[in-house]
Amino acid sequence: QVQLVESGGGSVQAGGSLRLSCAASGRTFSDYAMAWFRQVPGKEREFVAAIERSGGHTYYADSVKGRFTISRDNAKNTVYLQLNSLKPEDTAVYYCAASSKFLPIAADYWGLGTQVTVSS
Numbered sequence: 001q002v003q004l005v006e007s008g009g010g011s012v013q014a015g016g017s018l019r020l021s022c023a024a025s026g027r028t029f030s031d032y033a034m035a036w037f038r039q040v041p042g043k044e045r046e047f048v049a050a051i052e053r054s055g056g057h058t059y060y061a062d063s064v065k066g067r068f069t070i071s072r073d074n075a076k077n078t079v080y081l082q083l084n085s086l087k088p089e090d091t092a093v094y095y096c097a098a099s100s101k102f103l104p105i106a107a108d109y110w111g112l113g114t115q116v117t118v119s120s
Contacts, residue, residue, distance in 0.1 A: 001026045001027065001109070002024055002025070002026040002027050002029075002032065002098045002108070002109040003024065003025045003026050003109075004022055004023070004024055004096045004097070004098060004109055004110065004111035005022065005023050005111055005112070006020060006021070006022045006094065006095065006096050006111045006112065006113060006114040007020070007021050007022075007023070007114060008020040008021050008114060009094060009114030009115045009116045010115075010116070010117070011117040011118075011119065012086055012116075012117070012118055012119070013118070013119055013120075014086060014087055014088055014118055014119065014120050015085060015086065016086050016118070017082070017083060017084045017085075017086065018082075018083045018086065018116060019080060019081070019082050019083070020036070020080065020081040020082075020083065020094055020096075020114060020116075021078055021079075021080055022034070022036075022078065022079045022080075022081075022096030022111055023076075023077060023078050024077045024078065024079070024098065025077065029074055029077040030053050030054070030074045031053065031100075032053065032098040032099060032100060032108070032109075033050060033051065033052050033053055033098075033099045033100075033101060033102040033105065034050065034051050034070075034072055034079040034096065034097070034098055034099070035047065035048070035049065035050040035051070035070075035096075035097045035098075035099060035105045035107065036048040036049050036050075036070060036079075036081045036094055036095065036096060036097070037094070037095045037097060037107075038090075038092035038093065038094045038095065038116075039092055039093050039095065039113075040091065040092045040093075045095065046061065047061055047105065048060070048061055048064055048068065048081070048094070049061065049064065049068055049069075049070040049081060050070065050099075050102065050103065050105050051070045051071065051072050051079065052102040053102070054074075055071065055072045055074070057102065058070050059102075059103060063089075064083075064090075067083070067084050067085045067086075068081060068082065068083050068084070069081070069082040069084075070082075079096060081094065083116065086116075086118045087118060088118045088119065088120045089118075090116060090118050091116060091117050091118050092115075092116060093113040093114065093115050093116075094113060094114050094115075094116055095110055095111055095112075095113045096110070096111040097109065097110050097111070
């Protein structure tokens, strides 16, 4: 089992920034690729970004490429998502996921999510 706890969400104005964190516990963190997804009410959860086990490779959804950056610190069992140049359409609950595969990401474990709200 892997437990994932997200933090860092909040309310910001358009153009602002946030940094999300996801702390993992349980099994060996570096055994998993990590990813961020997001979901708004009434819509399916959508992929945002992923990072492979060592952090050497990353992958982004087109909608966030150039604005969001995923990173990880295996010594701290934590994955991050830096959100820059935020837009109102980035408003969602952001979820952290651990995956035994890098691409395609197939989440084995999920966190409970953290809310990001971007106002215009």
